[in-house]
Amino acid sequence: MENRYDTIIAGAGAAGMMAAIAASDGQRKILLVEKMDQPGRKLRITGKGRCNLTNTAPIRDFITHIAPDGRFMRNAFSMFFNTELMEFFESHGVPLVVERGNRVFPKSGKSLDIFLAMIKAIESDRNIKVLKNNRVTDIVTYDGHISGVVLQNGGLVHCRSLIMATGGCSYPATGSTGDGYDLLRKVGHSVSEPVPALVPLVCAEKIPEELVGFTLKNVELSICHANGKKICSHFGEMTFTPDGIGGPITLSASRDVSRILHGGETLTARIDLKPALNEEVLDKKLITDLNANGTRILKDAMRLWLPAEIIPFALSNIKIEHYKRLNQINAAERRKLLQLLKGLTLTITDTRGFDEAIITQGGVSCKEVNPKTFESKLVKGLHIVGELLDLDADTGGYNLQIAFSSGYAAGKFGVRNSELGTN
Numbered sequence: 001m002e003n004r005y006d007t008i009i010a011g012a013g014a015a016g017m018m019a020a021i022a023a024s025d026g027q028r029k030i031l032l033v034e035k036m037d038q039p040g041r042k043l044r045i046t047g048k049g050r051c052n053l054t055n056t057a058p059i060r061d062f063i064t065h066i067a068p069d070g071r072f073m074r075n076a077f078s079m080f081f082n083t084e085l086m087e088f089f090e091s092h093g094v095p096l097v098v099e100r101g102n103r104v105f106p107k108s109g110k111s112l113d114i115f116l117a118m119i120k121a122i123e124s125d126r127n128i129k130v131l132k133n134n135r136v137t138d139i140v141t142y143d144g145h146i147s148g149v150v151l152q153n154g155g156l157v158h159c160r161s162l163i164m165a166t167g168g169c170s171y172p173a174t175g176s177t178g179d180g181y182d183l184l185r186k187v188g189h190s191v192s193e194p195v196p197a198l199v200p201l202v203c204a205e206k207i208p209e210e211l212v213g214f215t216l217k218n219v220e221l222s223i224c225h226a227n228g229k230k231i232c233s234h235f236g237e238m239t240f241t242p243d244g245i246g247g248p249i250t251l252s253a254s255r256d257v258s259r260i261l262h263g264g265e266t267l268t269a270r271i272d273l274k275p276a277l278n279e280e281v282l283d284k285k286l287i288t289d290l291n292a293n294g295t296r297i298l299k300d301a302m303r304l305w306l307p308a309e310i311i312p313f314a315l316s317n318i319k320i321e322h323y324k325r326l327n328q329i330n331a332a333e334r335r336k337l338l339q340l341l342k343g344l345t346l347t348i349t350d351t352r353g354f355d356e357a358i359i360t361q362g363g364v365s366c367k368e369v370n371p372k373t374f375e376s377k378l379v380k381g382l383h384i385v386g387e388l389l390d391l392d393a394d395t396g397g398y399n400l401q402i403a404f405s406s407g408y409a410a411g412k413f414g415v416r417n418s419e420l421g422t423n
């Protein structure tokens, strides 16, 4: 193998593959290094195998879905955003569709088609060499400039520019095991501690077996500190898991609470089972229902207000005699019923691990990276893209667009500018 390239890209995920395609100008010699036996393992399982590659929201809305500061992506998005990404795939033979919530998918419903379009573009390019089953184990610098990388099998390879695209820590079986964080720390970058996000939450209460997999629709999940101060609220669907809660709104909430939980705090989740009715209206409805069904026992009458599956668990949340007739329920007990319907409570102790987390929160500080070129402000010629950066976004195609846009900007403009010394 040659030991000198113009550009080396570490990691052939969404960001690294797009960086390779964008960096190729017919002359530059590019080496794309992937530690797994195949590139794009994670890309191929995205969107439950359908790949929600982007979202058609305008930049202004799009960046509000990104934390800690979506404005960092503004420059990259102004160069290569959702329309350019969609044009790229359609011109590479992958028709797309826009679905509910402005989510974009391949029409075929197969993430594999997204991967194949990218890998074909790479493999048909004589200037890009893909090196699989090999790993970047060190970044070599000289006098504040990048000078090469050390590979697990093959020693030192020189380059004029390096794009680090090794991803985060989530779904480590796909190859994303957080290597880049340590490599970049070693050359001086600050890395905020990676924590799992878009991940189910663990609770202290025992979830009854028959409730596992059950989905609550149109509920509001709020998560609060022990002193009652609210951290976040999300409306929609959630599911019970063997040791806690999952489903879309739990995953969204996990972005707001993961770091707090990993700091050791225990939190309270309140599930508003009747978010469409305020307490006053719901109380009136309870009074009407209790009067109209006076001879029924509470345990059976709970069907008036809740789906059958959740009733035993809900009743275990309140201290009222389950066999009481509704006409014997007093005002204090009605208040308890009201509180239950407006706030079924769980004690949240942790998140599930990286192996179940869709993304990693935390990473290389964006303050140390140029937002136009993704070049490191500490090492000339070094670029940092994709999930390695301290950027994380909601579900909906936002995370892949960050990977594609940052990879594109680094490949197209970053490496050229750093080679010319104009950054």
Ligand SMILES: Cc1cc2nc3c(=O)[nH]c(=O)nc-3n(C[C@H](O)[C@H](O)[C@H](O)COP(=O)(O)OP(=O)(O)OC[C@H]3O[C@@H](n4cnc5c(N)ncnc54)[C@H](O)[C@@H]3O)c2cc1C
Pocket: 010, 011, 012, 013, 014, 015, 016, 033, 034, 035, 036, 039, 040, 041, 042, 043, 045, 046, 047, 048, 051, 052, 053, 054, 134, 135, 136, 137, 165, 166, 167, 168, 170, 171, 174, 175, 176, 177, 178, 179, 180, 357, 358, 359, 385, 386, 387, 388, 396, 397, 398, 399, 400, 401, 403
């Ligand atoms: C199950 C699942 C579903 C998802 N679905 C969606 C979705 O539908 N829409 C969306 O927007 N986002 C989705 N995401 C998130 C999205 O996949 C990631 O944000 C995105 O893939 C990040 O791209 P990346 O290129 O930065 O990193 P990755 O895709 O993680 O790629 C990093 C690559 O680097 C390689 N690598 C690691 N270390 C080294 C090393 N030392 N040397 C060489 N190579 C190395 C890895 O093997 C890997 O191939 C999903 C994530 C998961 C886990």
